[in-house]
Amino acid sequence: MVSTIVLAIVVAVVFTQIANIATTVYLHRALAHRAVALSPPLTLVFRFVIWLLTGIRPRQWAAVHRKHHAFTDEADDPHSPKQLGWRRVQLTNVMLYRAVARDPKQVARHARDLPQTRLDRWLLDHAMVGLAITTGGLVVALGWWAGVLAAAMHFVGYLLLSGAVNAIAHTFGERPYQNSATNLQWLAFLTCGEGLHNNHHAAPTSARFSLGRGQVDPGWWMIRLFERVGLAQVRHRQPVFVSTEVAA
Ligand SMILES: [Zn+2]
Numbered sequence: 001m002v003s004t005i006v007l008a009i010v011v012a013v014v015f016t017q018i019a020n021i022a023t024t025v026y027l028h029r030a031l032a033h034r035a036v037a038l039s040p041p042l043t044l045v046f047r048f049v050i051w052l053l054t055g056i057r058p059r060q061w062a063a064v065h066r067k068h069h070a071f072t073d074e075a076d077d078p079h080s081p082k083q084l085g086w087r088r089v090q091l092t093n094v095m096l097y098r099a100v101a102r103d104p105k106q107v108a109r110h111a112r113d114l115p116q117t118r119l120d121r122w123l124l125d126h127a128m129v130g131l132a133i134t135t136g137g138l139v140v141a142l143g144w145w146a147g148v149l150a151a152a153m154h155f156v157g158y159l160l161l162s163g164a165v166n167a168i169a170h171t172f173g174e175r176p177y178q179n180s181a182t183n184l185q186w187l188a189f190l191t192c193g194e195g196l197h198n199n200h201h202a203a204p205t206s207a208r209f210s211l212g213r214g215q216v217d218p219g220w221w222m223i224r225l226f227e228r229v230g231l232a233q234v235r236h237r238q239p240v241f242v243s244t245e246v247a248a
């Protein structure tokens, strides 16, 4: 009984971290910002990981996220803690995301370079199918309740960590650069680097989020690894800053 619960927790943590790697490397750094170009086979792997573990449609994610950068903490920001309060963004992030993601006009405006492909239309846009396959696979592997428990913990964990980047990493933490986002190393450890969010808003096209001494960005390690084996190409060797002023 106890060992089954432990197994379910371990599986959930592993799934959430795989989803976090796909989110930061593929959805965020490669697709939304073009900070790194991934090879077609690696892109395909990530598309399936995103479909199976998150149910996200990549072009919608990129559109919502680009809108966030275009209107950061202004009235049109899809998920601004300054406008809505950090608790609301933390807890209702998925609803705030959907309000923009489900609006075809906004997706077309912010992600016109990312058209729906045939693979999207036939398979990957069917989010519930991907999530059902994952949950069903876990039930087969771990048994009924442990499988459902592992799937639920993974989905909740992923949603809370994604919400934390938008809520906590725009509210609490260090601001070495002049923007409203913050750096939180503990959150960066949990989200494969996303917690270094102040750095990211300062240099959005940088594939590396760790810009200061002692900062750790596991997502950058993954990109370096992919680069070494010929599966990725980084856009800038040195970060290009949109705001070079350092906060007092
Ligand atoms: Zn942000």
Ligand SMILES: [Zn+2]
Pocket (backbone or CB within 6 Å): 028, 032, 033, 065, 069, 200, 204
């Ligand atoms: Zn970004």
